[in-house]
Amino acid sequence: MGFLDEAEITVVSGAGGNGCVSFRREKFIPKGGPDGGDGGNGGAIIVRATGRIQSLSEFSSKKLLKARNGAPGRGKNQSGKNGSDLILDLPLGTIIQDLDTGRLLADLIHDGEEVLLFPGGRGGKGNQHFATSTNRVPRFAQPGNPGQEKRLKLSLKFLADIGLVGLPNSGKSTLLSCLSMARPKVGGYPFTTLIPNLGVMNLDDRSVVIADIPGLIRGAGKGKGLGHRFLRHIERTWLLLHVLDITYRPDNDLLEDYKILRDEMEAYNPALIKKPELVVINKMDQYGPGLRDVKKLQKELHKIGITSLTISAITGEGLEKLRQTISVSISLQPSK
Numbered sequence: 001m002g003f004l005d006e007a008e009i010t011v012v013s014g015a016g017g018n019g020c021v022s023f024r025r026e027k028f029i030p031k032g033g034p035d036g037g038d039g040g041n042g043g044a045i046i047v048r049a050t051g052r053i054q055s056l057s058e059f060s061s062k063k064l065l066k067a068r069n070g071a072p073g074r075g076k077n078q079s080g081k082n083g084s085d086l087i088l089d090l091p092l093g094t095i096i097q098d099l100d101t102g103r104l105l106a107d108l109i110h111d112g113e114e115v116l117l118f119p120g121g122r123g124g125k126g127n128q129h130f131a132t133s134t135n136r137v138p139r140f141a142q143p144g145n146p147g148q149e150k151r152l153k154l155s156l157k158f159l160a161d162i163g164l165v166g167l168p169n170s171g172k173s174t175l176l177s178c179l180s181m182a183r184p185k186v187g188g189y190p191f192t193t194l195i196p197n198l199g200v201m202n203l204d205d206r207s208v209v210i211a212d213i214p215g216l217i218r219g220a221g222k223g224k225g226l227g228h229r230f231l232r233h234i235e236r237t238w239l240l241l242h243v244l245d246i247t248y249r250p251d252n253d254l255l256e257d258y259k260i261l262r263d264e265m266e267a268y269n270p271a272l273i274k275k276p277e278l279v280v281i282n283k284m285d286q287y288g289p290g291l292r293d294v295k296k297l298q299k300e301l302h303k304i305g306i307t308s309l310t311i312s313a314i315t316g317e318g319l320e321k322l323r324q325t326i327s328v329s330i331s332l333q334p335s336k
């Protein structure tokens with residue numbers, strides 16, 4: 001199944017069942033009182049967050065979803081059964097809006113969290129409730145209330161702690177596989193990653209979620225490469241790892257590569273470049289004559305206030321230091 005992070009669906013809550021008009025019929029009691037039961041309530045629309053799914057792809061085909069109607073009441077004061085609720089399991093980080101008004105209905109950020117979007121129609125009362133001293137034979141009952149129909153917009157924005165950004169082929173996915181159990185596709189060509197990947201890193205006593213997104217190039221904001229829409233999945237992170245490839249364009253300025261990416265991030269959402277960031281200079285196993293002087297590069301980065309680390313995601317060099325540095329950043333974060 002493909003990856004989908006936006007979907008529009010229509011949901012309908014269940015109608016309430018009608019109340020019943022009925023009278024007791026018992027031997028030796030010719031005129032029994034009213035005994036019509038109440039209609040059951042219609043099923044509600046409920047959304048539930050789950051960490052088991054990471055895409056809205058099932059909604060590419062499921063566009064109309066309905067809760068069940070309540071059953072009508074019956075004689076002998078029997079109430080109709082309530083209609084079952086429609087529970088939509090959505091990935092963590094899904095934002096649910098009313099498509100027509102734009103109103104925010106829910107933002108699912110805790111695993112297992114359930115939010116009732118709107119209830120079903122109330123069941124109607126049976127005629128058992130309507131007997132009075134002046135009207136002992138009420139021949140009417142309440143109808144059930146109808147269900148509601150709403151168009152919803154679902155938008156997924158991953159709830160990751162750390163985002164991996166960088167030009168294509170810089171080694172983001174390789175790094176994700178070093179830091180977590182995730183095994184994203186890795187390839188020696190640009191745009192190997194076509195959809196975002198999530199991995200979980202165990203660090204000290206907590207789990208840190210890392211998001212790896214497709215590489216960005218200059219002009220991504222204008223649709224070049226895979227565009228920049230995947231940046232939404234790092235919007236909720238608190239730390240960015242910006243991966244630079246030391247072997248990339250040896251005759252060129254790596255600082256320039258760094259800036260290209262920052263400009264693209266800023267154009268998408270200026271808040272992105274205000275996030276704490278660590279620059280990770282990768283592929284140091286290939287470091288040698290003809291490549292950019294890494295010490296000088298680190299000094300230049302330092303001058304503009306950026307901490308950088310050198311690693312090789314292939315040999316593992318520098319990864320322990322990286323984990324420690326991430327751990328320090330975590331301890332500086334206000335607790336979640």
Ligand SMILES: Nc1nc2c(ncn2[C@@H]2O[C@H](COP(=O)(O)OP(=O)(O)OP(=O)(O)O)[C@@H](O)[C@H]2O)c(=O)[nH]1
Pocket residue numbers: 166167168169170171172173174175185186187188189190191192193194213214215216282283284285286311312313314315
């Ligand atoms: N020599 C060396 N190669 C590396 C290192 N890290 C990654 N690579 C290689 O670089 C290539 C690209 O790696 P990926 O992890 O797919 O890069 P990416 O940044 O995820 O690429 P996109 O998904 O296309 O943006 C692969 O051939 C990797 O094997 C490293 O530390 N040293």
Ligand SMILES: [Mg+2]
Pocket residue numbers: 172173174185186192193212213214215
């Ligand atoms: Mg990749």
